[in-house]
Amino acid sequence: MKIRPIRNALAAGAAILSLSVTALAPAPAYAQFGGIVYDPTNYVQNVLTAARTLEQINNQIRQIQNQATSLINEARNLASLPxxxxxxxxxxxxxxxxxxxxxxxxxxxxxxxxxxxxxxxxxxxxxxxxxxxxxxxxxxxxxxxxxxxxxxxxxxxxxxxxxxxxxxxxxxxxxxxxxxxxxxxxxxxxxxxxxxxxxxxxxxxxxxxxxxxxxxxxxxxxxxxxxxxxxxxxxxxxxxxxxxxxxxxxxx
Known part of the structure; x- marks a missing residue:
């Protein structure tokens, strides 16, 4: 008769420990504002992707500027003496x-x-x-x-x-x-x-x-x-x- 109360006490303790572990686990980094889910990790990745894309565009612009300067110099080299x-x-x-x-x-x-x-x-x-x-x-x-x-x-x-x-x-x-x-x-x-x-x-x-x-x-x-x-x-x-x-x- 004394064994069943002990078992019930152990089961209750295990349930409480499980709830405590669940409460201590890290929650996913997101929030919801007005129905829109905000994920900080995804936002950071998007910002990094946009920065890389902007850098590539700047590099392409510099390449085009260099090509234009080269063409101008070639045109000057081909210009006849007046x-x-x-x-x-x-x-x-x-x-x-x-x-x-x-x-x-x-x-x-x-x-x-x-x-x-x-x-x-x-x-x-x-x-x-x-x-x-x-x-x-x-x-x-x-x-x-x-x-x-x-x-x-x-x-x-x-x-x-x-x-x-x-x-x-x-x-x-x-x-x-x-x-x-x-x-x-x-x-x-x-x-x-x-x-x-x-x-x-x-x-x-x-x-x-x-x-x-x-x-x-x-x-x-x-x-x-x-x-x-x-x-x-x-x-x-x-x-x-x-x-x-x-x-x-x-x-x-």
């Missing part, structure tokens, strides 16, 4: 060519030089009459004088081109310093090389014209020496000598 000095340089070169083309008596042509030089300097007929020899010497002298005149014209043209060359260099240096891309800088450099080529062309033309004049003068001197020897030989060759003739001084 300044060009090729037209005035070509005009200066044409003026020098015109001066060379105006060469007098002995043109800058290989075939014409061969023909004219042979006629005036190489194939001189020293057996020709005195008058013919004198006319040939005078023609060669005129050719030398004309060649020196041509050289002076070419040199004057080269000097006149210095002002245009200076302006071209100033424009190109200014354009190269303000170049926005690689193409503009390269084009400025190429045009500066063109200016130097134009100056070199003027220098070659001046040296060539002066060399032509000096060569023709030297050839004229050589021909004159040959002619002088022939004329001296004729003068010293014995002839019939002086023959006295009657001269009437006054008329009746």
């Amino acid at each position: 300044t060009s000095v090729l037209a005035p340089l070509q005009q200066q070169i044409q003026q020098t060519q015109q001066l060379l083309g105006q060469a007098q008596r002995m043109a800058y042509n290989v075939q014409q030089i061969q023909t004219q030089f042979a006629q005036q300097y190489k194939s001189i007929d020293l057996s020709a009459p005195q008058r013919t020899l004198v006319e040939g010497a005078e023609s060669r002298w005129q050719t030398s004088v004309a060649a020196f005149e041509d050289a002076l014209k070419v040199q004057a043209g080269a000097v006149a081109n210095i002002a245009g060359t200076r302006n071209a260099v100033n424009d190109l240096v200014t354009a190269s310093q303000s170049a926005t891309g690689a193409l503009q800088a390269a084009q400025a450099g190429n045009q500066l090389l063109a200016v130097q080529s134009q100056q070199l062309a003027d220098l070659i033309a001046s040296v060539t014209a002066l060399g032509r004049a000096q060569t023709l003068d030297a050839a004229s001197s050589a021909a004159a020496k040959a002619q002088a020897r022939e004329q001296l030989r004729r003068f010293l060759t014995p002839g019939r000598g002086y023959v006295a003739t009657s001269v009437q001084m006054f008329r009746n």
Whole structure:
């Protein structure tokens, strides 16, 4: 009879212990407001997901900005130089060519030089009459004088081109310093090389014209020496000598 009350007491104690354990267990983190369930854990996860998404969007925006900057730089590198000095340089070169083309008596042509030089300097007929020899010497002298005149014209043209060359260099240096891309800088450099080529062309033309004049003068001197020897030989060759003739001084 005493055993049943003990059993009942143990069962009651076990029930109370079970309720106590249940009361001490952590409750799920959520609350209900006006019918809406609020879960703090889920909210934190959503906030983290939104932050990651925003960071990805910012990274994509930065990538697009970098691509746009790269495209702008490429466009600048492909932009052409707004300044060009090729037209005035070509005009200066044409003026020098015109001066060379105006060469007098002995043109800058290989075939014409061969023909004219042979006629005036190489194939001189020293057996020709005195008058013919004198006319040939005078023609060669005129050719030398004309060649020196041509050289002076070419040199004057080269000097006149210095002002245009200076302006071209100033424009190109200014354009190269303000170049926005690689193409503009390269084009400025190429045009500066063109200016130097134009100056070199003027220098070659001046040296060539002066060399032509000096060569023709030297050839004229050589021909004159040959002619002088022939004329001296004729003068010293014995002839019939002086023959006295009657001269009437006054008329009746």
